[in-house]
Amino acid sequence: MRAIRVASAALLGVGALVMTAPAAQANGESEAFRVRVLPSTVAPGGEVTLRATGCEKSVSVSSGVFDTIIIPRGYTTARAKVDWDAKPGAVYEVSFHCGTFWQDVDLTIAGGRHVRPVPDYRQHGVQAGEGGSLADLNLKQIGLGAGLIAAALGTAHHLSRRREGEDAG
Numbered sequence: 001m002r003a004i005r006v007a008s009a010a011l012l013g014v015g016a017l018v019m020t021a022p023a024a025q026a027n028g029e030s031e032a033f034r035v036r037v038l039p040s041t042v043a044p045g046g047e048v049t050l051r052a053t054g055c056e057k058s059v060s061v062s063s064g065v066f067d068t069i070i071i072p073r074g075y076t077t078a079r080a081k082v083d084w085d086a087k088p089g090a091v092y093e094v095s096f097h098c099g100t101f102w103q104d105v106d107l108t109i110a111g112g113r114h115v116r117p118v119p120d121y122r123q124h125g126v127q128a129g130e131g132g133s134l135a136d137l138n139l140k141q142i143g144l145g146a147g148l149i150a151a152a153l154g155t156a157h158h159l160s161r162r163r164e165g166e167d168a169g
Contacts, residue, residue: 033103035096041108044086048107050078055098063094063107082109 033054042048052059052071059071066080086092088111093104 033096033098033101035103035105037094037105037107040106041110042082043110044082044088045084046082046110048080048082050080050094050096051076052096052098055101057099060097061094062097063092065092065107065109082107 034052036051038049038051048066050061050069050071052061053076056073058073060068061071061078061080062068063080065082065086069078069080071078086109088109090109092107092109094107096103096105
């Protein structure tokens with residue numbers, strides 16, 4: 001009799017965990033926010049292409065080596081001119097902001113001698129995930145999931161503990 005209660009409690013707990021699976025799949029977002037800077041290595045005074053896809057809003061792009069650029073809604077690229085006083089050999093961070101999402105990409109400034117740009121092998125790889133962003137954190141869903149887990153654990157504990165007078169005889 002006790003084994004049936006424990007098995008039932010375990011199945012209830014597993015069911016609760018399955019029902020609280022991440023809701024990110026159900027949000028209907030088919031495209032992730034992706035960004036690139038081309039070329040990834042440029043000489044001071046050179047021009048780069050800023051590319052952002054998967055954003056339904058205007059994208060703000062900023063860096064220490066060029067003025068802030070806005071990629072308007074409905075567009076995916078813009079061009080920026082790197083400052084002449086950019087330090088050769090330095091790596092600057094380029095930040096793309098789409099609403100509450102953001103991603104950073106490195107931009108290398110070519111040195112005094114001719115530097116061949118390093119190929120960006122990431123452009124052909126798998127593009128999965130949101131880049132670690134917690135921007136669309138939904139406290140309602142988290143609270144509901146935590147409540148379901150707590151209820152399942154409480155029920156499992158209640159059903160599995162031995163009561164006085166049961167199984168005694």
